[in-house]
Amino acid sequence: MLNIRRSYASFLSLVMTAARLSQHPGDFAVLEEEVSRALTSLGAEVITSVLEAWDEKLVAERDRNEWELVQCKPRTIVSTVGEITYRRRYYRNRKTGERRFLLDDAAGFDPRRRLSGKLRNQAVALALDVSYRRAAEILQTWVPDISAMAIWQEVQRLGGEKRARAELEREKVFEQGEVPSGTSKVETLFVEADGVYVRGRRAEDGQSHFELKVAVAYEGKQEQGRERRALMNRQVVVGTEEAERFWEGAVASFGRVWDWVSVKRCWVGADGAEWAKKGVEMLPGARYRLDPFHLRRAIAGALGRETQAYRKVWDAVGSGDWSQVEKVLRKAESQSEGAKKQRISKLKSYMEKNWEGIVSDGDVVSLGTIEGQVFHHVARRMKRHGARWSKSGADALVRLVADRSNQEPLRVRRLSRFEVQPNELANGKQVNEAELTRHAKEAVRWLERQMPALVAPHADRPWVKYVLRELSRISFTVA
Numbered sequence: 518m519l520n521i522r523r524s525y526a527s528f529l530s531l532v533m534t535a536a537r538l539s540q541h542p543g544d545f546a547v548l549e550e551e552v553s554r555a556l557t558s559l560g561a562e563v564i565t566s567v568l569e570a571w572d573e574k575l576v577a578e579r580d581r582n583e584w585e586l587v588q589c590k591p592r593t594i595v596s597t598v599g600e601i602t603y604r605r606r607y608y609r610n611r612k613t614g615e616r617r618f619l620l621d622d623a624a625g626f627d628p629r630r631r632l633s634g635k636l637r638n639q640a641v642a643l644a645l646d647v648s649y650r651r652a653a654e655i656l657q658t659w660v661p662d663i664s665a666m667a668i669w670q671e672v673q674r675l676g677g678e679k680r681a682r683a684e685l686e687r688e689k690v691f692e693q694g695e696v697p698s699g700t701s702k703v704e705t706l707f708v709e710a711d712g713v714y715v716r717g718r719r720a721e722d723g724q725s726h727f728e729l730k731v732a733v734a735y736e737g738k739q740e741q742g743r744e745r746r747a748l749m750n751r752q753v754v755v756g757t758e759e760a761e762r763f764w765e766g767a768v769a770s771f772g773r774v775w776d777w778v779s780v781k782r783c784w785v786g787a788d789g790a791e792w793a794k795k796g797v798e799m800l801p802g803a804r805y806r807l808d809p810f811h812l813r814r815a816i817a818g819a820l821g822r823e824t825q826a827y828r829k830v831w832d833a834v835g836s837g838d839w840s841q842v843e844k845v846l847r848k849a850e851s852q853s854e855g856a857k858k859q860r861i862s863k864l865k866s867y868m869e870k871n872w873e874g875i876v877s878d879g880d881v882v883s884l885g886t887i888e889g890q891v892f893h894h895v896a897r898r899m900k901r902h903g904a905r906w907s908k909s910g911a912d913a914l915v916r917l918v919a920d921r922s923n924q925e926p927l928r929v930r931r932l933s934r935f936e937v938q939p940n941e942l943a944n945g946k947q948v949n950e951a952e953l954t955r956h957a958k959e960a961v962r963w964l965e966r967q968m969p970a971l972v973a974p975h976a977d978r979p980w981v982k983y984v985l986r987e988l989s990r991i992s993f994t995v996a
Contacts, residue, residue, distance in 0.1 A: 531555040557659075560598035568603040572620040576606055579619065584608040587616070594626065595662045596633035632667060634928070636660060640668040641675060641927055645918050648901060669910075675927060676913020679920060683756075683766050690769040697772025701736075701750065702779035708734045708771075708800060709786040709808070709887035710793040713895050718905040727908055729899065729915055730792065731755050732767045733890045734775075748886060750774070753894055753922045755915040757908050760792030764799050777801055786884035789871045807874035809885045819857075819864035820849060837876045842868060894918055 534555045538548055576586065587609050593602045605620035618626075625634065632640065636656075640663065643652035649665040649672075656663050689695040712728040732755075735748035752774055754767040768777075783800040787793030788811040797803040820826045826849045833841040843865065850861040868875060895915055899906065917927055 528559055531559055553659075557598045561596075561601050564596070564598065564601050565603045568601075568605070568620065568624065571623060572603075572605045575619045575623060579608070583611055584617075584619070585611050590618075592618075592621070592626075593631065594633050595631050595636060595660060597636050597639070597660065599660060600662055601633075632663070632671065636663070637671050638928060641671055641917065642921075644668050644672050645914070645921060646898065648904070672917065673910060673913045676916045677909075679916040680756075680912060683770065683916070686769040686773070687762070687766045690772065691765045697769060697777060699772045699775040699777065701775045703736050703775060704779065704781045706734060706736065706771075706775060706780050706783045706800075707786070707884060708732060708767075708783055708796060708803075709884055709890070710790075710796055711788055711808070711887045711891050712790060712792070713891055713899070715895075715899045715911060716905050718907045718910075727757065727911075729755060729757060729895050729911060730760075730763050731887070731891050731895055732763075732796070733887060734767075734771045735886075738886075751922070753890065753919040755894060755919040757912045760795045763792070764796050767796070768799050784884060786887060787874075788887075789867060789874070805874040806884055807871045808887055810888050812868075812871075812875060815864055815867055819860040834875060839869070839872050839876075842872075894922055 531552075534551055538551060585608060587607045589604050589606050591602055591604050593600055595601075605618050607616065607618055609616050621628070640652060640656060643655055647655070649669045652668050653663055653665040656668075690697055710730065710732045712730045714726045714728050717725055717727050731753070733748070733751060733753050735751045737749045738746040739749050741747045752771055754763075754770050756763050756766060758766065780801050782802040782804070784806055785794075785796045785800060785803050786806045786808050787796075788808050794805060797805050816827060816830055820830065826845065829845045830842060833845050846861060846865040846868075850858055850865070853861055895918070898918065899911060899915065920927060
């Protein structure tokens with residue numbers, strides 16, 4: 518039976534706190550702080566009582582021929598209501614020698630992890646937007662016992678699970694030949710890719726920076742108001758792998774959403790990087806387009822904005838004739854010297870190399886969303902001043918950011934093997950109404966023994982009617 522004595526003491530403390538504060542008008546902040554502290558204490562006591570009641574139920578229902586009781590051990594969990602210390606029984610399997618805490622299995626507690634599931638979710642959600650240290654500082658305003666390292670470890674664990682799952686999907690498609698399960702049917706898909714370099718924590722392969730790759734797929738753009746458009750059914754993939762493996766993972770990931778058989782044309786937008794162009798080789802009906810933002814930036818960087826040479830180059834680009842573009846650039850190069858001459862030469866090489874993605878035709882489409890996507894999904898979090906990353910640490914974090922953008926759960930809640938529906942015991946037997954009534958009567962008799970004031974001569978007093986009698990409304994689960 519649920520032991521409410523500890524919860525009862527905390528509840529009375531809450532009532533007494535409210536009564537004391539009601540007699541002394543003052544600052545609302547003080548009221549809020551004291552009541553919040555009392556509620557937190559009450560919540561912790563209730564949770565502790567429920568956990569220990571579960572443990573009593575499990576010890577009674579276990580298979581005694583299989584599970585031998587060894588001892589009781591305390592455990593401390595850091596939750597959204599502070600630290601919770603409860604006692605649970607430790608068992609040994611008589612047949613296999615396996616040792617387990619059945620209560621921890623039932624409650625879904627993982628070994629050697631102090632943070633509760635809800636607190637872990639809050640910590641990870643914060644860490645996707647602010648630094649680990651700042652996330653810990655925010656959480657410490659109501660949960661003192663949480664550190665930046667604990668949050669980092671949770672992000673690494675979850676991100677590692679995402680990475681392993683993505684690799685498994687890639688292997689199924691590209692090594693085992695399994696067809697992706699996407700059901701959304703579209704004829705045209707837009708895919709844009711870009712990378713961002715972040716500072717490494719230590720030099721890896723002789724480099725102090727490494728690249729995070731981003732690929733975004735969407736079905737089109739939808740008007741959202743004046744001069745604002747949103748991407749339709751956007752899906753984001755982020756990673757640190759080499760080009761071929763990254764695109765294989767992206768194709769497998771996008772294949773969970775779209776039916777590749779129905780896709781006739783893919784427009785692939787990039788900034789000219791060779792790794793990004795590899796997507797053209799893997800996507801159905803793919804055509805490459807140079808991202809217009811990077812093209813404008815390259816031309817302006819070499820020729821300056823609003824110059825005669827700048828306008829002539831754009832006019833030549835509009836004609837779709839490379840010879841005219843080359844003629845304008847050669848003339849500008851011959852009239853320049855030093856660093857500017859080198860920049861124009863570099864621009865000419867860049868445009869020639871990507872001319873297929875620059876030239877227009879009647880079927881051309883407008884892309885140009887990747888820069889904003891890179892900022893929102895990677896740069897805003899990863900390019901923070903002074904930030905340094907390990908490759909695996911950065912990969913774990915950005916995978917979680919991508920999943921949040923894709924509206925996928927960061928954590929898949931697992932059902933305990935003991936978890937059952939209401940009105941069911943752990944052994945699966947239904948509890949009939951008569952049995953429920955009997956349990957309720959036993960609970961009432963137990964309450965009367967533990968709180969004789971409920972039936973004493975002072976039962977009509979306010980502190981009994983409005984405090985103790987409300988406690989008697991608690992529903993009990995009896996083993």
